[in-house]
Amino acid sequence: MPPRYLLDTNTASYIIKGNVPRVRERLLKVPMSQLLISAVTEAELLFGAARKREAVRLKTAIDEFLLRVDSLPWDSNAARRYADLRAALEFGGIPMGNLDMMIAAHALAAEAILVTSDRSFRRLKHLKIEDWTI
Numbered sequence: 001m002p003p004r005y006l007l008d009t010n011t012a013s014y015i016i017k018g019n020v021p022r023v024r025e026r027l028l029k030v031p032m033s034q035l036l037i038s039a040v041t042e043a044e045l046l047f048g049a050a051r052k053r054e055a056v057r058l059k060t061a062i063d064e065f066l067l068r069v070d071s072l073p074w075d076s077n078a079a080r081r082y083a084d085l086r087a088a089l090e091f092g093g094i095p096m097g098n099l100d101m102m103i104a105a106h107a108l109a110a111e112a113i114l115v116t117s118d119r120s121f122r123r124l125k126h127l128k129i130e131d132w133t134i
Contacts, residue, residue: 006036006107007069008116009044009099011132016045016061026132035069038078038106040099042071072110074102081105085124094123 007015014020015027027035045066049059072078082105089096096104100120104127107114113128114121121129 004112005115006112009041011115016065023132038103039074040102078106078109081109
């Protein structure tokens with residue numbers, strides 16, 4: 001089975017805005033069928049647009065992006081991964097935001113590679129990560 005790539009919110013934002021050429025170059029090499037986002041990322045993107053009342057162009061770009069990329073629904077498997085991950089991080093004294101933990105758990109549950117430039121994810125040993133900005 002070919003690898004699946006779960007795009008973190010920062011990577012999705014780079015794609016939507018088209019402002020990071022390396023991300024665009026890498027994106028063009030991956031079949032759309034292998035690209036996913038978490039429902040958590042979808043929520044973050046929609047929130048980002050909603051808080052900018054006059055950002056019509058951004059809202060349109062996000063809507064077009066969401067039409068092209070599959071959004072994984074949050075399910076019980078992802079919830080269980082989140083619970084285990086959050087407990088492990090708390091026991092280890094490793095800080096991480098809840099939404100980032102949810103996205104990481106979703107990538108683990110989907111057995112997908114998380115595409116992100118956020119270095120905080122590198123602390124998660126079992127998570128496969130690619131940074132398309134470098």
